[in-house]
Amino acid sequence: MHTIDFALRAFVPGAQDSEFPLQNLPYGIFNTARAPRPRVGVAIGDQILDLAAAAQAGLLVSVSADALLQPTLNALAALGRARWTALRAELAALLQEGSPLATYPQATQLLVPQAEARMHLPFAIGGFTDFYASENHAYNCGCLFRDPANALPPNWKHIPIGYNGRASSVMLGGAPVVRPNGQLPGKEGPSWGPTQSLDFELEIGVFIGRDTELGQPLPVAQAQDAIFGVVLLNDWSAREVQRWEYAPLGPFQAKAFHTSISPWVVPLDALQPFRVALPPQQPTVLPYLQQAQRHSYDVQLSVSLQPGTADRATPISCSNLQHLYWSFEQLIAHHTGSGCNLRVGDLLGTGTISGTDHDALGCMLEMTRNGQEPLHLLTGEARRFLEDGDTLRFSAQAHQGGIRIGFGELCSTVAPAVAYPQG
Amino acid sequence: MHTIDFALRAFVPGAQDSEFPLQNLPYGIFNTARAPRPRVGVAIGDQILDLAAAAQAGLLVSVSADALLQPTLNALAALGRARWTALRAELAALLQEGSPLATYPQATQLLVPQAEARMHLPFAIGGFTDFYASENHAYNCGCLFRDPANALPPNWKHIPIGYNGRASSVMLGGAPVVRPNGQLPGKEGPSWGPTQSLDFELEIGVFIGRDTELGQPLPVAQAQDAIFGVVLLNDWSAREVQRWEYAPLGPFQAKAFHTSISPWVVPLDALQPFRVALPPQQPTVLPYLQQAQRHSYDVQLSVSLQPGTADRATPISCSNLQHLYWSFEQLIAHHTGSGCNLRVGDLLGTGTISGTDHDALGCMLEMTRNGQEPLHLLTGEARRFLEDGDTLRFSAQAHQGGIRIGFGELCSTVAPAVAYPQG
Known part of the structure; x- marks a missing residue:
């Protein structure tokens, strides 16, 4: 289990007042007109952090880009709870105020407005x-x-x-x-x-x-x-x-x-x-x-x-x-x-x-x-x-x-x- | 629909007296110790015709080897009835008496004894x-x-x-x-x-x-x-x-x-x-x-x-x-x-x-x-x-x-x- 301290705040403007603050970090599958391949993202405020892009940029170490550049969450989920926990801890560190990502030059490419994204069924549902x-x-x-x-x-x-x-x-x-x-x-x-x-x-x-x-x-x-x-x-x-x-x-x-x-x-x-x-x-x-x-x-x-x-x-x-x-x-x-x-x-x-x-x-x-x-x-x-x-x-x-x-x-x-x- | 004339006979010894004569041609997924990759085969007598190998050898034109070198029948089935019918007609021609395959030098590599094969679940079953x-x-x-x-x-x-x-x-x-x-x-x-x-x-x-x-x-x-x-x-x-x-x-x-x-x-x-x-x-x-x-x-x-x-x-x-x-x-x-x-x-x-x-x-x-x-x-x-x-x-x-x-x-x-x- 990884609960994120309620005192921490995301650097994304408005996130802490939204239903997707730093303490939530829900996963979804999204794509955009510019990058049409469906992939894993996490909601933060009114933005989506593109996890596949973040992993490719070397910002995530707990999970490989392979598991994130996928049209469903199945591959990520299959990695098991220890990896989910590690990823959640990494994401909390990456998205909190004072994180290097806040001033990372390509941060704007990693954060996609939800309004510009299309969401997809999150899992291939077997049963x-x-x-x-x-x-x-x-x-x-x-x-x-x-x-x-x-x-x-x-x-x-x-x-x-x-x-x-x-x-x-x-x-x-x-x-x-x-x-x-x-x-x-x-x-x-x-x-x-x-x-x-x-x-x-x-x-x-x-x-x-x-x-x-x-x-x-x-x-x-x-x-x-x-x-x-x-x-x-x-x-x-x-x-x-x-x-x-x-x-x-x-x-x-x-x-x-x-x-x-x-x-x-x-x-x-x-x-x-x-x-x-x-x-x-x-x-x-x-x-x-x-x-x-x-x-x-x-x-x-x-x-x-x-x-x-x-x-x-x-x-x-x-x-x-x-x-x-x-x-x-x-x-x-x-x-x-x-x-x-x-x-x-x-x-x-x-x-x-x-x-x-x-x-x-x-x-x-x-x-x-x-x-x-x-x-x-x-x-x-x-x-x-x-x-x-x-x-x-x-x-x-x-x-x-x-x-x-x-x-x-x-x-x-x-x-x-x-x-x-x-x- | 493609019904195979009851007068035709398979060249495989014993096939016509078995439950898998030329007129049946059921599909399954099999592998063997020598070729461990699961793939599509068709039962004929006490043998399996290795369809993936047959396609790779250029003996099948109706279906590509891609659809046959698969661990389930889903890809083959997804090609649709017209292709199933064409494949069935090709297989009947290939396996009947007088077929060139009967004397094809590598025929023995294409026919695998059922006793040496391991069968697998034929489909990935969604529902x-x-x-x-x-x-x-x-x-x-x-x-x-x-x-x-x-x-x-x-x-x-x-x-x-x-x-x-x-x-x-x-x-x-x-x-x-x-x-x-x-x-x-x-x-x-x-x-x-x-x-x-x-x-x-x-x-x-x-x-x-x-x-x-x-x-x-x-x-x-x-x-x-x-x-x-x-x-x-x-x-x-x-x-x-x-x-x-x-x-x-x-x-x-x-x-x-x-x-x-x-x-x-x-x-x-x-x-x-x-x-x-x-x-x-x-x-x-x-x-x-x-x-x-x-x-x-x-x-x-x-x-x-x-x-x-x-x-x-x-x-x-x-x-x-x-x-x-x-x-x-x-x-x-x-x-x-x-x-x-x-x-x-x-x-x-x-x-x-x-x-x-x-x-x-x-x-x-x-x-x-x-x-x-x-x-x-x-x-x-x-x-x-x-x-x-x-x-x-x-x-x-x-x-x-x-x-x-x-x-x-x-x-x-x-x-x-x-x-x-x-x-």
Whole structure:
């Protein structure tokens, strides 16, 4: 772990007042019109430090330029935690006030304005697993589709429930989210057409930074070291499609059409100052899930919705990463407990993160009670589910002692369905 | 499509009497001690034609050596169906009796005995989707866990039910299948330990040979052209783990610990002479699933079980690939119907393929009625589920006019569980 002293400041103007101060240093893949090859960068203020160029200029010794002149973070992550820590320490030294880089003649070539860069999917994602780790969310869903007395499934407090999602359709935020067609249940049997209950799910995505061997579980005490970093994740969902298809093998096309993530991968190290203990679990979990100092992070998660017809967004949710029943480490311990192997670049979603308050719910299914109680926007419009042209913005920030660690924005707009089949 | 005339014969001795005659020509990835670099080969009799070497020797013009000197079939598949067809035609000409290759001085260097080769996973598998496409299997499972009147879930005849499986744990047959630990349900709550109901599932795996774009469904009429070829697939399952974990998000660790496939990818072209019409579907399916000339293939699927203590295998199942309710093309049309993208190297499993007869069931769950009625082996032993040391052998063959198209063998042995957590 490498936590950067909150007293230190980046030399980049404005960085300390932004969500990308010296204490964050998230990794991403970017390119520019002038240098079109996608490569590794780190966000600092409103700039990107071009790590590939910095390594080529001899400014980095912990990691070779080979691992940085890559279109994904997989090669960097595969170097392992010791190298991530060394690189983070080097970057903090390089970017702080008084660093020789501040007066380095080519510094301006190494720092690229974010406004001039195009971001890319940060990892080649081999596997995407989505969990269901927030108790409030699971309880609320259970109340809607069963009853409050039996809201949580019997296995829920024993197993960190999860399923394999579709990795191929994980996209960087910003791409239009086309309303999917699907089988819509009806009394006369299913019909085919655009979903009428398009929803978002507010999640955090965890990127795995090491390979494990088939048959070799990763114990809960070692799981944290396997995490490279975290992003915002929107698990777009078609609710009536999900309700009709999910028994007995789980959600499939209701969630396979699009999943969005934010471009900057925030190192877990940057979140360590924001650790919060998670409460004891009742009933006691099985030994392979028992974790000393079970924790999450005090990271505020916000969602706003802006109709295509309006120039004004309505804040619709303010949740927090600490609203998880299962820790990241427990998710990993369960995932590998059977011997299932993880690989560098695998993405684990937490599942929708909901708090107990009505303004802390992480999806419209919960907010509108499956469309029964419309959500009223500041523009005067109402929403049961998402409409074409709606823009969803997710953000995540941790605050402490004047320092703000942010995840950047995950922003996507809903596009109309395409007629299919033709004619 | 390129079907090779049944009157033609390969010059390789014994090939026409084997499961790899001139009319099959399955692709695989192999290496040898002398030439350790994994590369593309095609099985002919008990030999492998080294395609990379053949291309380098100027014997192939349809495909460059670059696409063949690769550790997976992804690059070859990505060239597209027109090139697969051209290559197949070239290979048939090259390997038939009277071909110049039969007397080519270096022919012996191009033909490698299968006994001297090591096979590798044929594709880098981005996504593994497992379906539930056999009605007999779905009905039998429904009878066991619900009742005969409500055996099929209400969605089953409308949706080709499937779920995302775990791609990272798809392994080549032959690797030991370690009995997984998992959460075992009990009256006093779950316990942790080795599954006591380890099962196999007899499936066919379909390898996808083209990328589709997100948001672009592949119509059922175009779906066949996206199939590169097929393999045997064993979807190992831990039944009590599955029963306890599967609601509401589907199977996860019960199936994530290991999936086995056979090494030779049989081109769909090789199966065209064995096409059989599938019966009309009632109720009528939605338009996006309606297919002219809905078909499967008359391919006999066999399973034998040999205990570790015995030198004799018992045939325990003889099913057939025609026992599918949903065609391959319908699976693909549904998979992409939401706009979900497919990628070269994606693997789609059919789900367990069971016939109606008791000796045509595709898993032990069905054969033993969830362990209630033990299976009696020729060795005098009985099995409710699989035991350590048991060897499962799958094979698949189509016969016609003296020609036998085989898939090779998928053979794996169950290894004891590993103690976890330690101590």
